[in-house]
Amino acid sequence: MSIFEERESEIRAYSRLYPVVFEKSRNAIISDETGKDYIDFFAGAGVLNFGHNNPAMKKAVIAHLEADGVTHSLDLETTVKRSFMERFTERVLEPRGMPHKMQFMGPTGTNAVEAAIKLARRVTGRNEIVAFQHGFHGMTLGALACTANSVFRNASGVPLQHVRHYPYGCEPVCLGCTRGCGMEGLERLRAQYADTSSGVAAPAAFLVEPIQAEGGVNVASKEWLHGLQKLAKEIGALVIFDDIQAGMGRTGSFFSFDGMDLDPDIICLAKGLGGLGTPIAMNLVKPEHDNRWKPGEHTGTFRGQSLSFVAGTEALDYFKDESLMDEVKAKSAKIFEALAPLEKHPGVQVRGKGMIAGLDLGDGALVKEVVHKCFDAGVLICPCGTGGRVLKLIPPLTIPDDQLEQGLKIITQAAEEVLQAA
Numbered sequence: 443m444s445i446f447e448e449r450e451s452e453i454r455a456y457s458r459l460y461p462v463v464f465e466k467s468r469n470a471i472i473s474d475e476t477g478k479d480y481i482d483f484f485a486g487a488g489v490l491n492f493g494h495n496n497p498a499m500k501k502a503v504i505a506h507l508e509a510d511g512v513t514h515s516l517d518l519e520t521t522v523k524r525s526f527m528e529r530f531t532e533r534v535l536e537p538r539g540m541p542h543k544m545q546f547m548g549p550t551g552t553n554a555v556e557a558a559i560k561l562a563r564r565v566t567g568r569n570e571i572v573a574f575q576h577g578f579h580g581m582t583l584g585a586l587a588c589t590a591n592s593v594f595r596n597a598s599g600v601p602l603q604h605v606r607h608y609p610y611g612c613e614p615v616c617l618g619c620t621r622g623c624g625m626e627g628l629e630r631l632r633a634q635y636a637d638t639s640s641g642v643a644a645p646a647a648f649l650v651e652p653i654q655a656e657g658g659v660n661v662a663s664k665e666w667l668h669g670l671q672k673l674a675k676e677i678g679a680l681v682i683f684d685d686i687q688a689g690m691g692r693t694g695s696f697f698s699f700d701g702m703d704l705d706p707d708i709i710c711l712a713k714g715l716g717g718l719g720t721p722i723a724m725n726l727v728k729p730e731h732d733n734r735w736k737p738g739e740h741t742g743t744f745r746g747q748s749l750s751f752v753a754g755t756e757a758l759d760y761f762k763d764e765s766l767m768d769e770v771k772a773k774s775a776k777i778f779e780a781l782a783p784l785e786k787h788p789g790v791q792v793r794g795k796g797m798i799a800g801l802d803l804g805d806g807a808l809v810k811e812v813v814h815k816c817f818d819a820g821v822l823i824c825p826c827g828t829g830g831r832v833l834k835l836i837p838p839l840t841i842p843d844d845q846l847e848q849g850l851k852i853i854t855q856a857a858e859e860v861l862q863a864a
């Protein structure tokens with residue numbers, strides 16, 4: 443019996459899917475201790491957008507450590523935090539005319555969501571958050587209340603309160619709407635908030651993933667996101683975008699909602715923000731809302747990690763021109779071209795944007811079989827969506843073309859075999 447089976451908590455999950463011990467990793471390849479290579483179509487659930495052990499980031503982190511740079515600083519001002527904030531301003535905020543402040547908090551995505559909903563409640567003086575069906579926002583109680591999946595919710599041990607879930611408007615298939623864009627659902631919400639006898643008060647915020655990742659790779663339409671933003675403005679609620687998994691270049695631009703002319707009050711980022719895989723979370727907050735925090739009111743020991751600032755500053759260099767984003771668009775075309783033929787099977791659907799793609803087989807058991815076949819053939823890939831019915835393809839953006847093609851071949855062959863046998 444391995445030490446993992448003997449001593450690691452029953453809670454472990456991904457390791458049950460891939461029963462080997464990993465040792466090394468480089469860009470899109472992760473190798474186990476026997477030396478077997480796997481092409482990584484999982485990439486730390488969206489953390490490793492720039493690949494495992496990205497050479498520029500690794501070099502910068504090693505140089506920082508060699509120079510006895512500050513490694514932990516709570517929220518003290520440091521040279522590396524300054525560099526990160528300056529570069530983020532230059533590469534992301536200024537080009538978009540965004541006045542947003544950067545709030546650092548505990549280092550994981552769920553910490554960002556907690557801070558965002560807490561601030562929205564403060565700003566509006568209201569309790570309720572509207573989140574959406576199939577949404578995933580993290581595991582701490584406030585964020586968990588916003589997460590829709592009952593597997594996670596049922597483990598909470600206490601009632602999850604002050605959140606309502608409504609259907610998510612998405613394309614090409616709208617969950618909960620017949621018109622293909624989710625607008626009917628927004629009209630129903632509008633009527634409900636206008637009716638003083640509906641029993642439903644206006645919320646503090648709408649918390650939404652512009653692309654739901656864990657929920658099954660559901661892509662909200664521009665029309666629906668605009669409709670949601672308009673409704674929020676009408677009723678004095680904030681709009682919080684959770685771009686924790688779909689942001690940082692994943693869809694071919696920095697934010698997953700770039701180019702849609704949207705104006706969120708708060709944007710939650712984490713995962714890929716630290717570049718190398720060390721943790722960091724950050725909310726971008728409109729100054730008029732950020733002003734409502736009192737100093738030190740939302741604290742945390744690990745706010746803005748130095749190593750994440752160092753590697754994250756390097757990561758931001760990928761956004762100094764369009765070369766990586768052009769690559770993402772070209773690789774995206776290959777992904778969707780490879781997956782499209784599988785839609786000939788009844789009930790199979792391909793969804794996504796940029797380099798996040800979902801292959802919905804409609805059945806978690808089938809997806810599991812595909813995952814096992816891929817693993818045996820040297821590809822790491824993970825299920826998502828209700829009952830694990832969707833295969834999520836989320837390789838590093840920097841994956842070389844030949845590995846992308848090889849991985850796609852393995853995935854599509856495995857899916858074809860499983861679907862034919864079903």
Ligand code: PLP
Pocket residue numbers: 487549550551552553555578579580581651655656684685686687688712713
């Ligand atoms: N929000 C989204 C969209 C996510 O995908 C995740 C994690 O998968 C989270 C929040 C929670 O992030 P973390 O697991 O780092 O707390």
